[in-house]
Amino acid sequence: MAAINPYSNLLKTLDVNGKTYKYYDITQLGEKYDRLPFSIRVLLESCVRNCDNFQVLEKDVLNVLDWEQKQTIDDVEVAFRPARVILQDLTGVPAVVDFAAMRYAVGQLGGDPNKINPICPADLVIDHSVQVDFSRTPDALNKNQELEFERNKERFQFLKWGAQAFNNMLIVPPGSGIVHQVNLEYLARVVFTDDILYPDSVVGTDSHTTMINGLGVLGWGAGGIEAEAVMLGQAISMLLPKVVGYRLVGELNPLATSTDLVLTITKHLRSLGVVGKFVEFFGPGVAELSIADRATVANMCPEFGATVAHFPVDHRSLDYLTQTNRSEEKINVIKEYLKATKQFRDYTNPEQDPVFSEIVELDLATVVTSVSGPKRPQDRVSVSNMKQDFRECLTNKVGFKGYGLSPSALSSSGSFSFSDGRTYTITHGSVIIAAITSCTNTSNPSVMLGAGLLAKKAVENGLSVLPYIKTSLSPGSGVVTYYLKESGVIPYLEKLGFDVVGYGCMTCIGNSGPIDDNIANTIEKNELVCCGVLSGNRNFEGRIHPNTRANYLASPLLVIAYALAGTVDIDFQTQPLGKRADGSPVFLNDIWPTRAEIQEVENKHVIPGMFKEVYEKIEQGSPSWQCLSVPQGQLYGWDPNSTYIKRPPFFDDMGRDLPQVKSIEGARCLLLLGDSVTTDHISPAGSIARNSPAARYLAGRGLTPREFNSYGSRRGNDAVMSRGTFANIRLVNKMVDTAGPKTKHQPSGDVMDIFDAADRYAKENVPLIAIVGKDYGSGSSRDWAAKGPYLLGIKAVIAESFERIHRSNLVGMGIMPLEFLPGESAETLGLSGVETYSLHVPENLHTHQLLTVKVSTGKSFQVKVRYDTEVDLTYFRNGGILNYMIRRML
Numbered sequence: 029m030a031a032i033n034p035y036s037n038l039l040k041t042l043d044v045n046g047k048t049y050k051y052y053d054i055t056q057l058g059e060k061y062d063r064l065p066f067s068i069r070v071l072l073e074s075c076v077r078n079c080d081n082f083q084v085l086e087k088d089v090l091n092v093l094d095w096e097q098k099q100t101i102d103d104v105e106v107a108f109r110p111a112r113v114i115l116q117d118l119t120g121v122p123a124v125v126d127f128a129a130m131r132y133a134v135g136q137l138g139g140d141p142n143k144i145n146p147i148c149p150a151d152l153v154i155d156h157s158v159q160v161d162f163s164r165t166p167d168a169l170n171k172n173q174e175l176e177f178e179r180n181k182e183r184f185q186f187l188k189w190g191a192q193a194f195n196n197m198l199i200v201p202p203g204s205g206i207v208h209q210v211n212l213e214y215l216a217r218v219v220f221t222d223d224i225l226y227p228d229s230v231v232g233t234d235s236h237t238t239m240i241n242g243l244g245v246l247g248w249g250a251g252g253i254e255a256e257a258v259m260l261g262q263a264i265s266m267l268l269p270k271v272v273g274y275r276l277v278g279e280l281n282p283l284a285t286s287t288d289l290v291l292t293i294t295k296h297l298r299s300l301g302v303v304g305k306f307v308e309f310f311g312p313g314v315a316e317l318s319i320a321d322r323a324t325v326a327n328m329c330p331e332f333g334a335t336v337a338h339f340p341v342d343h344r345s346l347d348y349l350t351q352t353n354r355s356e357e358k359i360n361v362i363k364e365y366l367k368a369t370k371q372f373r374d375y376t377n378p379e380q381d382p383v384f385s386e387i388v389e390l391d392l393a394t395v396v397t398s399v400s401g402p403k404r405p406q407d408r409v410s411v412s413n414m415k416q417d418f419r420e421c422l423t424n425k426v427g428f429k430g431y432g433l434s435p436s437a438l439s440s441s442g443s444f445s446f447s448d449g450r451t452y453t454i455t456h457g458s459v460i461i462a463a464i465t466s467c468t469n470t471s472n473p474s475v476m477l478g479a480g481l482l483a484k485k486a487v488e489n490g491l492s493v494l495p496y497i498k499t500s501l502s503p504g505s506g507v508v509t510y511y512l513k514e515s516g517v518i519p520y521l522e523k524l525g526f527d528v529v530g531y532g533c534m535t536c537i538g539n540s541g542p543i544d545d546n547i548a549n550t551i552e553k554n555e556l557v558c559c560g561v562l563s564g565n566r567n568f569e570g571r572i573h574p575n576t577r578a579n580y581l582a583s584p585l586l587v588i589a590y591a592l593a594g595t596v597d598i599d600f601q602t603q604p605l606g607k608r609a610d611g612s613p614v615f616l617n618d619i620w621p622t623r624a625e626i627q628e629v630e631n632k633h634v635i636p637g638m639f640k641e642v643y644e645k646i647e648q649g650s651p652s653w654q655c656l657s658v659p660q661g662q663l664y665g666w667d668p669n670s671t672y673i674k675r676p677p678f679f680d681d682m683g684r685d686l687p688q689v690k691s692i693e694g695a696r697c698l699l700l701l702g703d704s705v706t707t708d709h710i711s712p713a714g715s716i717a718r719n720s721p722a723a724r725y726l727a728g729r730g731l732t733p734r735e736f737n738s739y740g741s742r743r744g745n746d747a748v749m750s751r752g753t754f755a756n757i758r759l760v761n762k763m764v765d766t767a768g769p770k771t772k773h774q775p776s777g778d779v780m781d782i783f784d785a786a787d788r789y790a791k792e793n794v795p796l797i798a799i800v801g802k803d804y805g806s807g808s809s810r811d812w813a814a815k816g817p818y819l820l821g822i823k824a825v826i827a828e829s830f831e832r833i834h835r836s837n838l839v840g841m842g843i844m845p846l847e848f849l850p851g852e853s854a855e856t857l858g859l860s861g862v863e864t865y866s867l868h869v870p871e872n873l874h875t876h877q878l879l880t881v882k883v884s885t886g887k888s889f890q891v892k893v894r895y896d897t898e899v900d901l902t903y904f905r906n907g908g909i910l911n912y913m914i915r916r917m918l
Contacts, residue, residue, distance in 0.1 A: 031080040031081055031082060033077075033079050033080065034079055034081070034086055035052065035076045035077075035079055035089065038052045038053050038054065038056055038057075038076060039051070039052060039053075039224075040052075040053040042225065042364060042365060042368055044360055044361045044364045044365075045357060045360055045361075047361075049221065049224075049225045049361065049365070050223065050224045050225065051224060051225040051226065051365060051368070051369070052073060052076050052077050052224070052226070053368070053369065054069065054072055054073050054076055054369055055368075055369055055370050057072075057076075057093055058093075060093050060094065060095075060096065061093065061370070062370065062382075063096055063382055063383045064093075064095055064096075064382055064383070065095075065271040065273070065306070065308050065382045065383070065384060066308060066338065066340035066371060066373060066382065067246055067271060067306050067308050067336060067338040067340070068092060068095050068271060068306075069369075069370070069371055070227045070229055070246040070371070071092050071106065071108055071246075072089070072092045072093060073226060073227055073369070074108055074109055074110075074111075074226075074227075074229065075088045075089045075092050075106065075107065075108070076089055077224070077226055078107075078109045078263070083107055083109070083262070083263040084107045084109065084263055085107070088106045088107050091104050091105075091106050091268060092106055092268065095268060095271075096383050098268055099268055099269070099270050099271070099385055100385075101268075102267070103267065103875070103876070103896070104267065104268040105265060105266070105267060105268070105896075105897045105898065105899075106265075106266060106267075106268050107263040107264070107265055107266075108263060108264045108266055109148075109258075109261075109263045109264070110148065110229045110230055110231045110247075110258055110264065111148070111149075111217070111220055111226065111227070111228050111229045111230065112148055112149040112150070112151065112217075112228070112229075112230050113146075113148055113149070113150045113151070113230065113231055113232065113233075113255050113258050113259050114150070114151050114152075114153070114207060114211055114215065114230055114231075114232040114233070114237060114247075115150060115151070115152040115153070115207075115232065115233045115252075115255065116152070116153055116154075116155050116156065116207035116232075116233060116234050116533070117152065117153070117154040117155060117156055117183070117187065117202075118156050118537075118713065118740040118741070118743055119233035119234065119252040119255075119743070119810070119811060120152040120153075120154075120187065120233065121183055121186065121187065121673075121743050121744040122252060122676075122743045122744060122811060122812065122815075123152075123233065123252055123255065123256050123259075124152075124186065124187060124190040124194075125186075125673065125674075125675075125676060125744045126253075126256055126676065126678070126910060127144055127146075127190070127194060127256065127259075128190075128193075128663070128664040128675070129675050129676050129678065129679060130144045130679070130910060130913070130914055130917075131144045131662070131663055131664075132663065132664075132675060132679075133679035133682060133914055134914055134917055134918065135663070137682075137683075137684055137914070137918055138918075139917055139918045140917075141662065141663060142662055143917045144260070144917065145194055145195045145196065145260075146194055146195060146196040146197050146259040146260065147196065147259065147260060147261035148196070148258055148259050148260075148261060149196050149198075150196060150197045150198070150259050151197075151198045151200065151211070151215050152187065152190075152191075152197065152198065152199050152200065153200040153204065153205070153206075153207035153210050153211070153215075154184065154187065154199070154200065154201055154202040154204075155200075155202070155204070155205065155206050155207045155210070155531075155532045155533050156532055156533045156537060156539065156740055156741070157172060157173075157176055157202070157203075157502065157529075157530035157531065157532030157533065157534055157539060164495070164499070164525050164527065165527065166522065166527060168500075168527045168528070168529040168530075169527075169528050169529060169530055172529055172530040173202075173203055173530065173650065173652070176202055176203075176530070177202075177652045179735075179737050179741065180202075180672075180737070180741055181656070182670060182672045182673060183672050183673070183741060183744060184202065184653065184656055185656050185657065185658060185659065186659075186664075186672070186673050186744065187199055188653075188656055188658045189658050189659045189660075189664065192658060192660075193661070193662055193664070198647070199647075200215075200646060200647065201646075201647070201648070201649025201650065201653040202532070202649070202650070202653065203530070203531050203532075203649070203650050203653075204505070204506070204531060204646050204649070205503070205504050205505030205506065205531045205532070206466070206467040206470065206471075206504040206505070206531070206532060206533050207232070207234060207467070207533070208232075208234070208236050208237065208239040208240070208327065208467040208471070208504075209239075209467050209470060209471040209504030209505050210504075210505060210646075211230075211232075211237075211239070211240055212239060212240060212242070212243060212323055212471055213352050213471070213505055213507060213639060213643070214352070214639075214643045214646065216228060216230075216240055216243055216245050217245075218243065218244060218245060218341065218345070218349065218362050219361065219362040219365050219366065221358060221361050221362075225361070225365045227245075227246070227366075227371065228245045228246075229245065229246045229247060230245060230246075230247035231247065231248060231249070231250040231254070231255055231258055231264065232247065232248075232249055232250065232255065233249070233250065233251075233252045233255045233811070234249055234808065235248075235249030235330040235807070235808050235833060236249065236327050236328075236329075236330060236467055236468075236565065237249045237250075238326050238327065238329035238330065238335075238336055238337055239323050239326050239327035239467060239468075239471070240323075240326070241322075241323075241326040241329070241336050241337055241338045241339055242319055242320075242321075242322035242323030242324070242325065242326040242327070242339050243319055243322075243323065243339075243341070243345055243348065244338075244339060244340050244341030244342075244345045244373075246336060246338060247336070248329075248335050248336050249330065249833055250264070250833065250836065251811050251814065251833055251834070251836050251837035251840055252810075252811030252812075252837070253811050253814065253815075253836075253837055253840035253841060253908070253909050253910060254836055254837070254840055254909065256909075256910065256913075257840075257909050257910070257912075257913055260913050262909075262913065265897040265898070265899035265900070266897070267304070267896055267897070269304065269305055269306045269335060270304075270305045270306070270385035270386075271305065271306040271307070271308050271384050271385050272297075272300075272302055272305050272306070272307045272308070272334070272384060272385060272386055272387075272388065273308055273310055273381075273382075273384030273385075273386070273387040273388070274293070274297075274307050274308065274309045274310070274337075274387075274388055274389075274390070275309075275310055275311035275313075275387055275388070275389040275390070276309060276310075276311045276312075276313025276314050276316075276317070276389075276390055276392060277311055277312060277313045277389065277390075277391050277392065278313055278391040278392040278393040278394075279313070279316050279392055279393060280316070280392045280393070280395055280623070281393060281395060281396070282622045282623045282624065283397065283620060283622065283623070284395045284396065284397060284623075285397075285474065285475050285478065285583045285585065286317075286320070286321040286324040286325070286469075286472055286474065286475060286583075287324065287398075287468075287469055287475060287563065287581075287582065287583035287584075287586075288395050288396065288397050288398045288583065289321070289324070289325060289392070289395050290324050290325045290327075290328045290468070291398045291399070291400045291405075291408045291581065292390070292394075292395050292396075292398060292408060293325055293328075293332065293390065294328055294331045294332045294400070294405055294406050294408065295332075295400075295406050295407070295408040296332075296388070296390065297332035297333070297334065297388075298331070298332045298333055298406035299406075300388065301333070302332060302333050302334040303333040303334070303831070303832060304334075304335060304832055305334050305335065305385070306334065306335055306336050306338060307329070307332075307334045307336065307337045307338065308338045308339075308340070308382075308384065309322070309325075309337070309338065309339050310373075310375060310381055310382075311375060311389070312375060312376050313375075313390075313391075313392045314339060314342075314375040315342070315344070315375040315376055316392065317344075318344065318348075318472075318474065319344055319345060319347075319348035320348075320471055320472035320473060320474060321472065321474070322339040323471055323472070324468060324469060324471070324472050324475075325337055325339075326338070326339065327467055327468045327471075327565060328405065328468060328565050330565075330807075330808075331405040331406060331565055331566075332406065333806075333831075335832065340371065340372075340373035341362075341366055341371065341372055341373060342372065342373040342374060342375055343374075346359055346362070346363055349362070350636065351634065351635070351636055351639070352636065352639045353636040353637075353639040353640040353643065396410050396411070396412070397410065397411040397412075397583075397586070398410050398411060399411060399414060399561075399580045399581060399582040399586060400567070400580065400581040400582075401567050401578060401579055401580035401581060402418070402421055402429070402559070402567070402577075402578035402579060402580060403428050403429070403567065403568065403569050403578070403579070404428050404567065404568065404704075405565060405566060405567060405581055407428060407429060409580075411586065411600060412599075412600075412601060414596060414598075414599075415596075415597055415598055415599045418457055418578070418596050418597055419597065421578070422438060422456055422557060423435070423438070428704070431557050431577065431578075433456075433557070437555065438456065440455070440456065440554045440555065440556060441453055441454065441455040441554065441556075442454055442550035442551070442553060442554035442556060443550070444496075444544075444546040444547055444549070444550040445546060446495060446496050446544065446546065446547075447495075447544070448495055452494065452496055454547070454550060454551070454556060454558060455556065455595070455597075456556055456557045456558070456597065457557070457558070457559060457578075457595045457596045457597030458556070458558045458559065458594065458595050459497055459558070459559050459560070459561055459590050459591060459593070459594055459595055459596065460496075460497060460498065460543060460547060460551070460558045460559065460560060460573070460575065460576055461497070461498045461535065461540055461543070461559075461560035461561070461562070461572065461573055461576055462493070462497055462498070462499045462500075462560075462561050462562070462587050462588070462590060462591035463498075463499070463500045463501075463502070463534070463535035463536075463540065463560070463561075463562040463563070463564070463587065464476075464479060464500070464501045464502070464526060464562075464563050464584045464587050464588075465500065465501075465502045465533075465534045465535040465536050465562055465563060465564055466502075466504075466533070466534075466535070466536035466562070466563060466564035466565055467504050467533070467565075468536075468563065468564060468565040469563040469564075469583065469584055470502070470503050470504035470505075470508055470563070470584075471504050471505075471508075473508075473511060473630045473634045474623070474626050474627070474630060475563070475583050475584045475585065476503070476508055476511075476512065476584055477511070477512070477515060477517065477626050477629050477630055477633075477634075478583070478584065478585045478621050478626045479521070479526075479583075479584035479585050479587070479588055480512055480515060480517025480518070480520065480521055481517060481621040481625060481626060481629065482585050482588055482589070482619055482620060482621055483517060483520040483521045483523070483524050483526065483588055484516075484517055484520040485618070485619035485621070486520070486524065486588070486592055486605070486614075486619050487520045487523045487524065489606075489608055489614045489618065489619060490606070490607070490608045490609050490614070491524075491592050491605055491606045491614055491619075492523075492524065492592075492606075493524045493525050493591045493592055493594075494594050495525075496544060496547060497525070497591055497594065498540065498541070498543055499524065499525035499526050499527075499591055500526065500527070500529045500534070500535065500540075501521060501526040501527060501528050501529065502528070502529055502530050502531065502532060502534040502535070503528060503531055504531070505531065505642065506531060506642040507634075507638050507639055507642050507643075509528055510638045510641075510642060511630075511633045511634045511638060514633045514638075515629050515632075515633040524588060524591065524592070525591070526588065535560070535562050535564065535572060536562060536564030536565060536566055536572075537566075537571075537713055537714075537740065538571050538572065538573075538708075538712070538713050538714030538715070538738070538740075539714070539738070539740075540560070540572055540573045543573065543575060547575070548575050551575045552575070556577075557577045557578050558575060558576055558577065558578070559576055559577075559578045559579065559580065559590075559595075559596050560572040560573060560576035560578075560579040560580070561579075561580050561582050561586070561587050561590040561591070561596065562579065562580075562581065562582070562587060563581070563582060563583060563584045563587050564581055565581065566581075566708075566807065566808070567579035567580065567581050568706050568708050568709075568807060569758040570708065570709075570712075570714075570756050570757050570758035571708050571714070574757060578596070580596060585620070585621075589605065589616055592605045592606065593605055600615065600616040600617075601615075605619075669729075670745070671726060671729050671731065671742070671745060671748070672741070672742060672744050672745055673744040673745065674744065674745045674746055674747060676746045676815075677746065677819075678815075678818075678908070678910065678911075679910070679911065679914065682907070682911055682914065684915065684918055686905055686906060686915075687905075687906075687907055689869055689870070689871050689873070689905065690869065691866070691867060691868045691869045692795055692797070692823050692824060692844075692865070692866060692867040692869065693795070693866050694794065694795070694864050694865075694866060695794070695795040695796055695797045695823065695824075695864060695865045695866065695867075696774050696789060696794050696795075696796055696797070696864060696865075697763070697774075697796070697797055697798065697799055697859075697861040697862075697863070697865065698771055698782065698785065698786060698789070698796045698797070698798055698820065698821075698822060699754060699761050699763070699771060699782070699798045699799070699800070699861075700761060700762040700763050700798075700799050700800075700854060700859070700860070700861035701759075701760065701761060701762070701798065701799070701800040701801060701804075702760060702762065702800075702801045703801035703802040703803060703828070704801070704802065704803045704806055705759075705800055705801070705803075705804050705805070705806075706805070706806050706807035706808075707805055707806070707807040707808050707810040707813040707834060708756060708807055708808065708810075709754065709756045709758065709759050710753065710754055710756075710805070710810070710813040710816065710817070711739070711749070711752065711753055711810050711812040711813040711816050712739050712752060712755055712756045713738060713739055713740035713808075713810075714738055714739065714740070715736070715738050715739075716736040716737070716738065716739060716742075716748075716752065717755070717757070718733050718736075720751070720752070720755055720769070720781070721751035721752075721755075721781050721783040721784060722736075722739070722742075722748050722751040722752045722755065723736060724751075725747060725748060725751055726748065739752045739755070743812055746815070746819060749812050749815065749816055749819075750783065750816055750819040750820060751783045752816070753782070753783065753812070753813075753816030753817060753819070753820055754769050754782045754816075755769045755782070755783075756769065757769070761782075762861065763860075763861045763862075764779055769781060769782050770782065771785045772785075772861075772862075773785045773788055773789070774862055775862075782820070783820065786820035786821055786822075789821060790821050794821075795821060795823045796820065796821045796822045796823065797822060797823060797824045797825065797826060797865055798817065798822055798824075798825045798826070799825075799826045799827075799854050799859060799861065800825060800826070800827045800828070801827065801828050801853065801854075802827075802828040802829045803829055803830075803831055804825065804827040804828075804829065804830050804831065804834065805830055805831040805833070805834020805835065805837075805838075806831040806834070807831070810834075810837075811837055811840075813834060813837065814834065814837035814838045814840065814841040814843060815841055817838075817841075817843060818841040818842065818843055822843060823843065823844065824843060824844035824845075824846050824867065825838060825843060825844070825845055825846065826846045826847070826848065826854075826881070826891055827845070827846070827847055827848070828847070828848050828853050829847065830845055830847070830894060835894055835896075839894075839895065839900050839903055839904065839909070840903060840908055840909040840910070841908050841909075842903070842904065842906075842907045842908035842911075844867075844869075844893065844904070845893075845894035845895075846867075846879070846881075846891040846892070846893060846894065847891060847892045847893075847894050848889075848891060849878075849889075849890055849891070849892065852889060857887065857889050858887070859883070863883045863884045863885055864883070864884040865881055865882070865883055865884075866881070866882045867879055867880075867881050867882075867891075868880070873893065873895070873901060873904070874901070875893070875895050875896060875897060875898065875900070875901065876892055876893060876894075876895070876896070877892070877893045877895075878890045878891070878892055878893075879891055879893060
């Protein structure tokens with residue numbers, strides 16, 4: 029029975045263009061409202077509108093309204109119901125698999141399976157493309173799309189089934205674009221204009237969902253498990269966040285790009301420490317940034333660690349809606365509603381500035397041309413200092429900024445013969461992969477057109493890219509190709525090897541495709557530190573390609589510049605990119621377009637008609653998509669022979685009643701890891717190594733290595749994904765001597781693949797734990813980074829600190845997140861991983877409780893339970909969030 033909303037007295041009407049709309053007038057809540065950050069106003073409106081004193085309490089409304097005082101308290105919990113959920117296919121497939129499995133489980137337990145349906149609107153974009161070695165051919169796009177359907181037909185059929193089986197779910201077919209760019213250009217509502225007006229807000233199963241904050245839509249990445257619960261109508265339980273006000277002043281240098289800006293902000297905020305906080309931008313400098321520029325900054329929010337990087341809606345936001353073909357009628361409603369509720373921003377008016385937890389400032393004029401790397405996105409390097417920095421990295425001790433090469437190894441080089449019949453020599457710093465890729469930049473016409481103009485000038489000056497460098501261009505949507513063609517720069521990009529290879533998430537996620545075997549062998553034989561340069565947002569070790577040990581994030585313009593140079597070991601100020609036909613040198617400054625040049629082309633060629641034409645038919649998909657046959661029925665017919673879609677075992681032993689709380693006795697440590705272990709280390713998305721447990725499983729099912737595909741594409745099969753857990757070749761497990769997916773079984777001392785060791789422990793009925801360092805689970809919001817460890821038998825993870833989303837995912841899967849006390853770690857406590865560990869867990873466990881871990885050596889130490897809210901504890905007692913949702917349905 030629906031409860032009466034205690035704030036129904038705030039319901040008002042708004043007349044726009046002769047139509048009457050209802051909305052909650054949250055401005056009537058008093059003077060405190062006017063002092064709230066704009067991002068917090070969205071949380072407040074949601075609490076008011078959804079207040080039922082069951083999921084969302086009056087206390088939640090009052091806590092958010094009293095944000096100025098309550099944000100100073102560390103454990104104020106509030107409930108938030110986002111307006112919608114967005115999924116990309118690599119996390120969307122397991123979400124639909126889980127929904128199908130939940131329907132099966134509810135039926136087995138005597139309930140109505142059809143109750144499992146999304147309540148919250150869910151948009152699923154199929155955006156993870158394959159990329160193969162066709163980057164230098166004009167039909168690369170067609171060949172990649174053909175291979176996409178060849179490899180992933182079964183996965184696509186399953187998603188198409190889900191679209192007709194589940195209500196309130198939209199599927200955007202493959203080949204349409206990257207999820208976050210499609211969200212920005214097409215799916216975002218800004219304001220929902222149904223029966224009641226309310227702000228758009230969204231959680232997504234990719235951490236870069238934050239990109240939508242550039243348009244003024246509050247959104248962030250959630251674990252796939254948490255997102256599934258939101259789809260089923262469950263509010264997110266969250267701690268009331270602090271809000272850092274980031275004041276922008278001045279104007280960007282005419283030669284600086286939005287990429288340079290975001291890399292500067294990323295380094296700044298990561299050094300300040302904003303994990304778990306909102307960042308809200310304000311100040312007159314914001315008014316100088318386009319929505320594409322703002323979206324570029326918001327996209328990389330996970331890289332500086334904040335929950336959101338929010339830009340409230342202003343007149344530029346409305347102009348963008350016009351540019352992207354939203355209707356004038358809808359834009360008027362959005363404007364009038366936001367003005368009526370004081371959610372429309374004028375960045376040049378300091379009287380609108382709200383109260384913030386703290387304020388930091390950046391003068392845009394100080395931003396210089398930059399890259400980030402070689403292993404982390406927050407390690408910004410000014411291009412003027414790049415040559416020196418790279419050389420220092422070669423000899424620095426092994427770490428985020430070091431490779432530990434000896435002086436004698438610095439001169440190493442190797443030669444190889446290439447398919448053109450010529451012999452080439454590569455050294456440390458040689459560029460092997462150069463990719464204009466990822467939602468970070470491909471949504472931004474200024475840097476994409478800038479890259480096109482730079483390519484044009486390069487070709488006109490007689491420059492070219494060495495043929496062995498794997499170059500590619502993967503736009504975020506069809507609109508990008510449209511305006512690149514209309515502006516006339518595509519032929520020049522193609523001349524340099526930057527052919528369009530597909531529309532999707534490619535090199536940045538590890539879909540870089542193979543490089544020539546001769547190159548790979550030369551790199552490995554000579555132990556060269558060769559490079560990838562990409563316009564992405566992630567460059568963690570082992571992510572881009574196994575043979576590019578150094579990877580640098582850069583603007584699309586710099587991707588081309590370094591491709592032309594063929595190396596990162598260059599000083600663009602003093603060393604030319606190449607020579608003209610007459611022998612005169614060509615420097616980067618000679619071909620670099622100014623911001624004014626770029627804007628002139630953008631104003632002429634990026635027009636609403638393009639968005640209209642592209643997005644009018646986006647849901648139809650390609651002929652290949654339209655021809656896919658779809659299984660019928662509300663219950664999925666699981667195929668026992670499928671290697672892509674398999675019913676997961678998460679609910680196999682589940683009963684209607686709550687299970688008894690169990691302590692952990694005599695556990696073994698499966699992994700002893702250091703700092704900054706990312707979700708890529710825990711659950712890789714890239715190719716499946718031929719000597720891995722996952723490969724052996726697939727080979728046993730009759731598949732050849734060519735058919736293995738990637739871990740990302742097989743996220744609907746738990747048998748593959750559990751074998752792929754901790755399968756990253758760069759994983760450093762301190763229990764063994766070499767990097768890679770190995771561990772040491774105890775007490776035998778046998779060194780084994782991690783999956784095989786876990787399987788052996790399971791047969792011995794031995795529970796497992798993992799002991800890790802700081803920032804555990806940073807990177808993509810990957811639900812399999814929690815599901816995989818759960819299936820391996822890991823009951824608890826003891827960390828120095830957790831990344832926000834990954835902690836939530838662990839909670840969602842019923843794995844206990846435990847934190848060392850300040851100043852303590854595995855190292856300070858003398859833990860080697862060979863011991864056994866026991867942990868008594870009381871029935872009446874409470875948030876942030878201190879528990880004692882007893883070690884077989886006789887030592888003991890305390891840990892803090894990272895259940896941060898009462899809802900976390902509810903999920904714990906149920907064995908996970910999805911188990912809780914099933915019991916609710918019953």
